[in-house]
Amino acid sequence: MKDAFGTPQSLLILGGTSEIALATARRLIGRRTRTVYLAGRPSPALDAAAEHLRSLGADAHAVPFDALDTASHEEVLGKLFTEGDLDMVLLAFGVLGDQTRDEQEPLSAVHVAQVNYTGAVSASLVCASALRRQGHGSLVVLSSVAGERARRSNFIYGSSKAGLDAFTQGLGDALHGSGVHVMVVRPGFVRTKMTAGLPEAPLATTPEAVAEAIETGLRRHAETVWVPGALRFVMSALRHVPRALFRKLPV
Template identity: 55%
Template sequence: MIDAVGNPQSLLVLGGTSDIALATAEKYAAQRPLRIVLAARGSDRLEAAAERLRATGSTVTTLPFDARSPETHGEVVDKAFADGDIDVTLVAFGVQGDNEQGWTDVEAAREVAEINYVAPMTLGVRLVEKLRKQGHGHLVAMSSPAAERARRSNFVYGSSKAGLDAFYTGLTYALSGSGVQVTVVRPNFVHTKLTEGLKPAPMAQTPEQVADVIVDAVRKGKEQVWAPGQMRWVMTVLRHVPRAIFRRLPF
């Protein structure tokens, strides 16, 4: 279980090569070694991620996981919990996609929707079943400010994140009193593999900065957090900008 100062004994990462998730795992492992399960598509990157975390003294196992293969998700979750309770689970996989392809090509749209929304939702159902049975645990879902209002430049990605955001926000209500907690994280632009080649937005973050936000949110039991925190107020303003003006904004 998570101890009195907020450190977990076990961590499951769905999206085991995520830069943000790995930085978060390292933050936890700096406090004490833990049992880590990394689930991702089999690759040299997954093995490198496992070795990176083993260097902290933690016990690390890997599981093959493909967000677009839902028939395998039940087995992945079962194996992740087979060696004992999971204290913190990070749902940390996703794709940016090409926005212009996303609204003009069916397969491109399907890929973004299945990876960013359908898989996190159906996996969320399976994870909640496990966590409710063990009676404790913290579920962290990586959302985005793009979920809060559609923009011309990334509305396909934003629509998929809006679905994820709504589902996991709903879980914060549904799981009240169960011993299971949920945190929805909305990081601004982060310098990761997902954003490589894109022009950084103002207030861009590093994976380590977002990891600090996640660790603090789990420790304090926060249900929603932004990274950086100022994004909360930026999005509050943007949500209320009239459509006629909003559509002309340069983003």
């Protein structure tokens, strides 16, 4: 169960090598989180992440999980819930893709959509059902400001995040009153390995800043978190730019 300050004592991360997710885990372990499951494709990086969290005092476990193998989600994720209640699930997997290549190679674009949307929908529904049965817990989903309005520079990635964002909001409405808290996190450009080499966007942030915002959102029982907060107003304005003008913007 969460403590009186809303800090989860147990955490399941879907996308166990995500820099944002690991920054969040470190922050929560510094409070009261003691059990962490890192679900991801087996790799030395996943094992090293679990070992690092153990060095911080957590009982951390690497769990084989493939976002694309949706047929296995109920078995793999359901088993974790049978081992005890989980206070928080953080869905943090995703791929950025390569817009130029993906436009020319439809199967590459489909891969982005399947990981970011189809895989996330499957995993979210499995975890949401388990959280509903236990009657408490938080499902935190990493979306993106890219999903707020499709831009020509990354509309494939952005559309996958738009779908995930809308799905998560609907899931939160469906779970209202069940004891399950659903929170959408919308970071802007985050300085990670995934974005290395890309031109840095205005209001760029760090995994640690996103982790802090997630912790604050949990404490406040927020439903939507923007990182940094100023992006709420930037994206609100961008959404209302007339399409003819929007096409002329360098985005």
